[in-house]
Amino acid sequence: MSDFSSPTPASPPPVSAAMARAHRRYWRFNLALIAVLMTIGFIVSFGLPLFAQRFEHVRVAGFPLPFYFGAQGAILVYVALILVYIVLMQVADARLLRAARSEQGDEA
Numbered sequence: 001m002s003d004f005s006s007p008t009p010a011s012p013p014p015v016s017a018a019m020a021r022a023h024r025r026y027w028r029f030n031l032a033l034i035a036v037l038m039t040i041g042f043i044v045s046f047g048l049p050l051f052a053q054r055f056e057h058v059r060v061a062g063f064p065l066p067f068y069f070g071a072q073g074a075i076l077v078y079v080a081l082i083l084v085y086i087v088l089m090q091v092a093d094a095r096l097l098r099a100a101r102s103e104q105g106d107e108a
Contacts, residue, residue, distance in 0.1 A: 015103075016103060018099070018103060019099060019100065019103050022095075022096055022099035022100070023096070025095075026092055026095070026096045029092050030089065030092065033085065033088055033089070034085075037081045037084065037085055040077070040081060041077075041078060041081055044069070044074050044077045044078070045074065048066070048069050048074075049066070049070075052065075052066035052069075053066075060073070
């Protein structure tokens with residue numbers, strides 16, 4: 001019978017140095033991408049409303065730019081940010097998968 005009273009930390013499986021570098025690149029890319037996209041989201045959410053009166057004379061589809069961003073534009077920017085994240089992370093996932101497959105090919 002197993003003794004569950006003293007948990008032992010799980011250790012990750014051993015990986016090669018090349019695979020560890022690939023994982024680090026993947027993680028750094030992910031963090032950088034999130035930082036950039038969140039900065040854009042912050043600017044759209046808080047930056048544009050601060051300067052809304054300066055853009056009152058600019059018209060988009062007949063509406064003032066601040067109204068357009070408040071009603072529709074910001075939502076479209078957020079959806080675009082999500083799509084950009086999905087596409088770029090799929091590229092990063094494919095890169096990491098290629099590195100893993102080449103690692104498996106080297107072992108065989």
